[in-house]
Amino acid sequence: xxxxxxxxxxxxxxLRARRDAGSKLVVPYVMAGMVPEWxxxxxxxxxxxxxxxxxxxxxxxxxxxxxxIQAAGLASLGRATTVHGVLDALAGAEIGVPLVVMTxxxxxxxxxxxxxxxxxxxxxxxxxxxxxxxxxELDPWAAAAAWGGVETVLMVAPSSPQARVAxxxxxxxxxxxxxxxxxxxxxxxxxxxxxxxxxxxxxxxxDLPICVGIGISTPEQAAEVCEVADGVAVGSALVRRxxxxxxxxxxxxxxxxxxxxxxx
Amino acid sequence: MGDPGPTGRFGDFGGRYVPESLMPACLELEVxxxxxxxxxxxxxxxxxxLATYGGRPTPVTECHRLSDRxxxxxxxxxxxxxHTGSHKLNNVIGQALLTERMGKPRMIAETGxxxxxxxxxxxxxxxxxxxxxxxxxxxxxxxxxxxxxxxxLGAEVRTVTSGSRTLKDAVNEAxxxxxxxxxxxxxxxxxxxxxHPFPYMVREFQRIVxxxxxxxxxxxxxxxxxxxxxxxxxxxxxIGTFSGFVDTGARLVGVEAAGGAAAxxxxxxxxxxxxxxxLQDEDGQILEALSISAGLDSPGIGPEHAHLGAIGRAxxxxxxxxxxLGAFSALAETEGIIPALEPAHGLAWIIAEAGRDIPAGSSVxxxxxxxxxxxVAQVRELLAGGR
Numbered sequence: 001x002x003x004x005x006x007x008x009x010x011x012x013x014x015l016r017a018r019r020d021a022g023s024k025l026v027v028p029y030v031m032a033g034m035v036p037e038w039x040x041x042x043x044x045x046x047x048x049x050x051x052x053x054x055x056x057x058x059x060x061x062x063x064x065x066x067x068x069i070q071a072a073g074l075a076s077l078g079r080a081t082t083v084h085g086v087l088d089a090l091a092g093a094e095i096g097v098p099l100v101v102m103t104x105x106x107x108x109x110x111x112x113x114x115x116x117x118x119x120x121x122x123x124x125x126x127x128x129x130x131x132x133x134x135x136x137e138l139d140p141w142a143a144a145a146a147w148g149g150v151e152t153v154l155m156v157a158p159s160s161p162q163a164r165v166a167x168x169x170x171x172x173x174x175x176x177x178x179x180x181x182x183x184x185x186x187x188x189x190x191x192x193x194x195x196x197x198x199x200x201x202x203x204x205x206x207d208l209p210i211c212v213g214i215g216i217s218t219p220e221q222a223a224e225v226c227e228v229a230d231g232v233a234v235g236s237a238l239v240r241r242x243x244x245x246x247x248x249x250x251x252x253x254x255x256x257x258x259x260x261x262x263x264x
Numbered sequence: 265m266g267d268p269g270p271t272g273r274f275g276d277f278g279g280r281y282v283p284e285s286l287m288p289a290c291l292e293l294e295v296x297x298x299x300x301x302x303x304x305x306x307x308x309x310x311x312x313x314l315a316t317y318g319g320r321p322t323p324v325t326e327c328h329r330l331s332d333r334x335x336x337x338x339x340x341x342x343x344x345x346x347h348t349g350s351h352k353l354n355n356v357i358g359q360a361l362l363t364e365r366m367g368k369p370r371m372i373a374e375t376g377x378x379x380x381x382x383x384x385x386x387x388x389x390x391x392x393x394x395x396x397x398x399x400x401x402x403x404x405x406x407x408x409x410x411x412x413x414x415x416x417l418g419a420e421v422r423t424v425t426s427g428s429r430t431l432k433d434a435v436n437e438a439x440x441x442x443x444x445x446x447x448x449x450x451x452x453x454x455x456x457x458x459x460h461p462f463p464y465m466v467r468e469f470q471r472i473v474x475x476x477x478x479x480x481x482x483x484x485x486x487x488x489x490x491x492x493x494x495x496x497x498x499x500x501x502x503i504g505t506f507s508g509f510v511d512t513g514a515r516l517v518g519v520e521a522a523g524g525a526a527a528x529x530x531x532x533x534x535x536x537x538x539x540x541x542x543l544q545d546e547d548g549q550i551l552e553a554l555s556i557s558a559g560l561d562s563p564g565i566g567p568e569h570a571h572l573g574a575i576g577r578a579x580x581x582x583x584x585x586x587x588x589l590g591a592f593s594a595l596a597e598t599e600g601i602i603p604a605l606e607p608a609h610g611l612a613w614i615i616a617e618a619g620r621d622i623p624a625g626s627s628v629x630x631x632x633x634x635x636x637x638x639x640v641a642q643v644r645e646l647l648a649g650g651r
Contacts, residue, residue: 060549061432061535063439064283070426082547105281106534110548131283132534136271157285159446168284182285183444 009151011052011098011126011174015209015231018051024262025175025231026222027211028238028255029102031056031072032089033081035242039093044248045238046096049259052175053095054129054233057086057103064131066186068236071243083107083116087123100127100153100174105141108133113140117148127151127174135168142171155179156202158194165198169206176202176210177233180225186236187217191224199229219261226262234258265467265507265568270294272460275574277567280459282537286439289446290537294461296366301468306361313357314472317390318347320354322473324480324629329598334618337627339489340601341477343501343634350604350634351473351501352383356452358469360387363450370394370449374438376403376431376497377559377606378410379634380454385419387452395419398438400430403558410638428552431497431561435536455498456566459537463566467503473631474508481629488512489627495609496520496527496580497560499569501633506578514629516578518569519613521560521588524553527573527580530564540567556585556646557605557639583612591615592636592643604634605643 008016015025028045032038032055042053058073058081065073090099101120108116108130120128128150133141135154145152151173156165159182169176178199181192195212202210212225213233222232234255241250272278272294280290300306314320322345327338343351356373363371371393375381381397388395397414401423404411411421427433435458442451456463456470481489492509494502496518506516520527530541535550542564543551553561565580572578583591588605591612596602603611610630614622622628636643 060427061436063436063537064285064443066440067426074427077549104534106542106544106550107548109532109534109539110544110546132281132537134280134282134284134287136287137279137281155284157283157287159285159288161288164284164288179283179285182446184440 009126009149009173011100011151012208014098015051015175019209019230023264024226025051025209025211026255026258026262027052027054027231027233029054029056029233029235030242031058031069031076031239032086033058033076033079034072037248039089040248041242041251042095044252045255048252048255050097050255051231052098052100054100054102054235055090057083057101057107059104059107062104064184066184066236068240068243069185072239075243083111087119090125091123098126099124100129101125102129105130105133108141113144114147117144117150120150121148127153129153129177131155135171138171153177156198158182158198162201165201166205169202169208172206172208176206176208178202178210178212178229180212180215183214185214188215191221195225196228219257222258223261232258265510268460268464272464274568274571276532277540277570278460278463279539280537281534281539282459283443285443286446289442290459290461296362297461297465300362300365310358310361314354318353318357319345320472321476322346324477324484326484327599330594333598334615335624336618336622338614339481339484339627339629341473341505341629341631343473344603344632348383348386349637350379350383351470351504352380352454353386354472354504355454355466355469355500356383356387359450359452360391360393363393363452364391366450368448368450371452372396372398372438372441372449373452373454374398374431374434375454376434376561377557378407378638379559381421382410382413382417384452385414385417388419389417396441397421398424398434398441400424400434402429403431406558406642407638430552431558432550432552432563439536455500456503456568457498457536457538457564463538463568466500467507467568470500470504471507473501473504474506477505477629478508485627488514489629491515491517491622491626491628493517493519493610493614493628494631495560495606495633496565496569497562497606499566501631503566503568505631506572510577516572517613518578518580519610520580520582521553521555521557521609522582522584523555524561524563525582526553526563526565527569528582535564538567540564541570556588557609559604559606560609581613583609587612587616589643589646601632602636602640603632604636605639607631607633
């Protein structure tokens with residue numbers, strides 16, 4: 001049975017330590033089950049310098065995902081990926097960095113809040129990011145997550161007024177996910193003007209690590225945003241390479257370029 | 265059927281499950297709607313457009329020949345006679361007025377059968393708004409004529425090729441577009457679905473159907489009918505109808521497509537920003553609804569329907585494609601009215617249950633939510649195939 005602890009979660013402890021030591025954070029996203037060797041991809045990405053990894057649990061109706069993550073989700077569901085299959089696989093693997101599961105609320109709700117939280121904990125997953133769960137609807141999950149010892153990563157958006165940003169970062173755990181631009185996940189040529197502003201606004205209310213995601217595709221963009229942010233989340237650019245068949249080695253090479261651009 | 269409050273709850277259902285990027289827009293929309301709906305000038309404008317442009321009030325027609333055959337007294341609320349051929353106009357006029365009031369120059373919409381898309385394109389033309397309609401690739405093929413209609417009305421139709429390429433994915437694609445364009449764009453959602461305030465707002469714009477029908481039944485029957493029937497996909501015509509009779513003794517019956525009966529076969533879950541009853545598998549993956557009528561192919565019902573079902577105030581039944589085709593022909597042959605396939609589901613249930621679940625001699629009101637012109641080609645093929 002999971003038990004409540006008053007201590008910092010594994011995600012927050014680990015990312016704070018890295019940030020406080022002067023490092024910038026690289027948090028790649030991989031869709032669970034999208035390729036047969038997805039566990040090896042996680043391990044390769046961790047070895048290449050990721051500080052944490054977002055593991056996508058595929059959902060049939062991914063509201064905030066663009067075409068690349070949608071395709072990865074379809075590929076994964078096509079391979080008969082299930083919540084429990086993914087968590088069982090993670091339980092049996094040594095990845096080496098803290099994991100945050102990224103999925104949509106219906107999978108949590110259908111499984112049951114407590115059962116989902118307990119399953120994450122038992123699989124060694126530190127945190128959950130549920131983008132369609134606004135702070136207004138957060139309580140049932142937050143209670144189960146606290147019970148299960150799972151951290152809840154929350155998003156702030158360019159459209160969030162300052163009062164909402166303050167309310168969100170006050171409840172966020174692990175790290176704050178700052179949405180770089182209004183839109184769905186996907187690669188973009190240039191950083192939006194919103195990206196830096198949203199980080200500065202989040203910073204006013206928290207000293208949690210702040211990672212920027214949605215539209216971060218290149219090491220150059222990562223370096224630019226990390227002048228203000230503590231790190232970056234990189235999804236579609238990596239997932240596209242996996243869809244193209246680049247495998248664990250290609251994923252590692254890609255993440256290593258971000259590590260190099262942001263320093264050790 | 266009151267105000268669901270700031271959290272948008274109908275009992276256990278409803279709410280607002282959207283990414284943070286969209287939360288401010290949902291909150292802003294709720295404020296704008298509540299202000300407008302409390303403004304007598306807004307109501308005057310809304311009702312005046314529906315009267316002089318939309319053709320309201322629509323009549324209630326008594327079906328003498330079909331009534332004789334069924335041994336009941338059957339009345340139809342004729343939303344098929346409203347401009348654009350369905351009840352959808354009520355909602356889009358309301359939302360277009362609100363779009364204008366919020367100072368946004370553009371609307372987006374999703375559509376299944378094309379009725380809501382055509383209505384949205386119509387309202388956009390009337391108000392001088394830009395309009396983009398998202399429609400699943402499967403539906404653009406099933407309803408090619410409606411695609412052309414929307415284009416004639418100046419709208420852009422975007423074919424959705426993601427997921428199952430039907431209504432549910434059109435909603436996803438519209439939500440994604442809304443995230444990216446929310447500053448200058450209003451999402452004109454077509455049913456009593458989605459995040460708060462949509463289920464509440466769309467019900468209020470469709471309430472006019474029930475309000476008129478109540479007064480018309482009063483004049484014809486001297487009171488409410490024994491049974492009030494409407495088809496349910498997302499459930500906007502049904503909610504609008506039920507809102508006029510919920511405080512009477514009338515039985516309220518929503519009829520779904522057997523291939524998409526979320527009220528009967530669905531379990532509670534969250535998709536498209538709302539908590540409701542949904543067709544889904546054990547893991548929580550949303551299943552596709554499949555029936556003869558694209559307009560009912562929704563994997564979920566509106567949250568207020570889930571609530572009305574849970575508290576026992578409304579009942580939900582279903583009709584098979586075969587029963588629906590029979591009802592479609594029966595109304596054409598006995599009354600000279602070609603119904604849309606969606607309300608033909610309501611009629612199919614009435615025909616199947618007259619003298620059984622509907623006692624002989626009962627008075628029954630069916631909302632005929634749309635006309636069948638859009639379905640004639642499809643029905644022709646189906647009937648030819650069946651011979």
